[in-house]
Amino acid sequence: MADWWQWSQKKENEALTFAVVGVGRFGTAVCRELLSNGADVLAADFSEKAIDDLRQLEPSIEARVVDCTDEESMKESGILEMNTVVVGISEPIEASITTTLIAKDSEGSKVKRVIARATSDLHEKMLKRVGADKVVFPSRMQGERLGLELVRPNLIERLELDNQTGIDEITVPEEFIGRSLRDLNLRKNYLVNVLAAGPAEELTVNPPAKYILERGNILVVMGKTVDLQKLPQN
Amino acid sequence: MADWWQWSQKKENEALTFAVVGVGRFGTAVCRELLSNGADVLAADFSEKAIDDLRQLEPSIEARVVDCTDEESMKESGILEMNTVVVGISEPIEASITTTLIAKDSEGSKVKRVIARATSDLHEKMLKRVGADKVVFPSRMQGERLGLELVRPNLIERLELDNQTGIDEITVPEEFIGRSLRDLNLRKNYLVNVLAAGPAEELTVNPPAKYILERGNILVVMGKTVDLQKLPQN
Numbered sequence: 001m002a003d004w005w006q007w008s009q010k011k012e013n014e015a016l017t018f019a020v021v022g023v024g025r026f027g028t029a030v031c032r033e034l035l036s037n038g039a040d041v042l043a044a045d046f047s048e049k050a051i052d053d054l055r056q057l058e059p060s061i062e063a064r065v066v067d068c069t070d071e072e073s074m075k076e077s078g079i080l081e082m083n084t085v086v087v088g089i090s091e092p093i094e095a096s097i098t099t100t101l102i103a104k105d106s107e108g109s110k111v112k113r114v115i116a117r118a119t120s121d122l123h124e125k126m127l128k129r130v131g132a133d134k135v136v137f138p139s140r141m142q143g144e145r146l147g148l149e150l151v152r153p154n155l156i157e158r159l160e161l162d163n164q165t166g167i168d169e170i171t172v173p174e175e176f177i178g179r180s181l182r183d184l185n186l187r188k189n190y191l192v193n194v195l196a197a198g199p200a201e202e203l204t205v206n207p208p209a210k211y212i213l214e215r216g217n218i219l220v221v222m223g224k225t226v227d228l229q230k231l232p233q234n
Numbered sequence: 235m236a237d238w239w240q241w242s243q244k245k246e247n248e249a250l251t252f253a254v255v256g257v258g259r260f261g262t263a264v265c266r267e268l269l270s271n272g273a274d275v276l277a278a279d280f281s282e283k284a285i286d287d288l289r290q291l292e293p294s295i296e297a298r299v300v301d302c303t304d305e306e307s308m309k310e311s312g313i314l315e316m317n318t319v320v321v322g323i324s325e326p327i328e329a330s331i332t333t334t335l336i337a338k339d340s341e342g343s344k345v346k347r348v349i350a351r352a353t354s355d356l357h358e359k360m361l362k363r364v365g366a367d368k369v370v371f372p373s374r375m376q377g378e379r380l381g382l383e384l385v386r387p388n389l390i391e392r393l394e395l396d397n398q399t400g401i402d403e404i405t406v407p408e409e410f411i412g413r414s415l416r417d418l419n420l421r422k423n424y425l426v427n428v429l430a431a432g433p434a435e436e437l438t439v440n441p442p443a444k445y446i447l448e449r450g451n452i453l454v455v456m457g458k459t460v461d462l463q464k465l466p467q468n
Binding site for chain 2: 016018024025026027028029030031032033034037038039084086088115119120136137138139140141142143144145146147148150151152157158159160161162163165167169195196200201202203205218220222
């Protein structure tokens with residue numbers, strides 16, 4: 001079944017189409033990111049105000065007021081014609097569950113994948129039971145992010161390569177300011193490799209040894225997590 | 235004043251201490267990330283159940299039931315002795331605002347920084363008025379993340395170096411499987427640099443040209459965003 005679907009998708013070179021149901025802060029952010037990457041998006045919400053707010057932010061978006069707990073309304077809206085449906089409704093939980101079930105189970109639905117937002121473990125379980133293919137927890141993920149920022153205040157972004165290795169984007173620590181990469185010799189002194197350095201908007205990738213770090217510059221370094229953590233903090 | 239504070243902080247080599255008020259999904263994630271990085275955390279919530287749930291997850295945590303909208307309770311709890319207070323309460327909004335104000339304004343409070351979670355623009359504005367130093371929006375940030383994943387399904391993590399350049403962690407696309415890095419020559423054919431490759435748990439950093447990519451492997455590449463987007467998708 002999975003094989004057939006992949007084959008069919010490649011064969012027809014089908015476009016990726018998305019519906020986002022529930023356009024609060026989460027759903028709106030999903031819509032905007034999809035649009036900015038050139039995807040087709042149909043946005044829907046129970047609330048006329050939510051749809052109006054979204055249209056103000058993104059005048060070009062296709063957005064409709066839809067009762068997403070009603071099968072006929074979902075059909076008429078065109079949501080069930082999309083490949084992927086994102087259910088961004090957080091409450092009432094019944095609405096989130098019903099919408100997910102309709103998208104997955106309605107006769108004639110062309111939806112291949114439903115991604116739903118959960119607010120509790122029980123909510124997650126219910127979403128999976130009615131067929132959600134993926135469940136996301138915005139608060140938990142963002143909480144982890146904030147916790148990390150608090151203990152490593154220089155850290156702007158981090159990429160974990162594996163359990164031991166990572167890439168960190170940090171602001172240049174106080175004691176590195178005005179010094180060249182040759183002078184600092186981070187490879188020898190901290191066992192980390194410099195991938196890029198400079199002002200946020202015009203970083204130099206693979207900077208030369210003579211490169212001098214200035215206040216507010218960003219430094220992108222790769223290395224073992226334990227070594228990255230030894231870099232000075234401001 | 236800022237100078238004096240920095241000087242004094244360095245002089246006394248003060249430890250970073252944290253209180254997290256409101257331990258739902260967001261606050262709990264903040265606590266766990268802080269603990270896993272070796273920080274001192276005091277957790278507090280109105281709800282005995284929330285505190286019990288947290289203690290089950292993290293038996294070693296110091297956690298208390300506190301009425302955080304009451305100045306005396308906040309003082310007695312020890313929260314006002316911490317450097318940083320994270321207000322993870324999302325509702326009622328009044329509780330989030332009152333807690334922030336007490337932490338910032340109470341006589342004798344040692345709190346230097348309050349980071350609060352907002353659920354609306356108006357909530358954000360109120361938090362800033364009563365003194366929050368930083369306001370975070372979990373849903374918006376996670377929504378952006380999901381939107382990106384949907385249009386670039388191979389993408390596991392991304393680091394934006396500047397507007398034009400980035401580092402992407404992707405799963406090896408179908409057509410790269412079984413081929414060596416020399417053979418693929420991503421530098422020439424896609425204008426991207428390979429930083430690491432291999433299975434998620436044991437990546438090879440700076441892999442040699444003879445390195446052969448296998449199904450399910452991860453590939454970490456650096457380059458211009460437009461070039462990174464041209465890499466094949468599964």
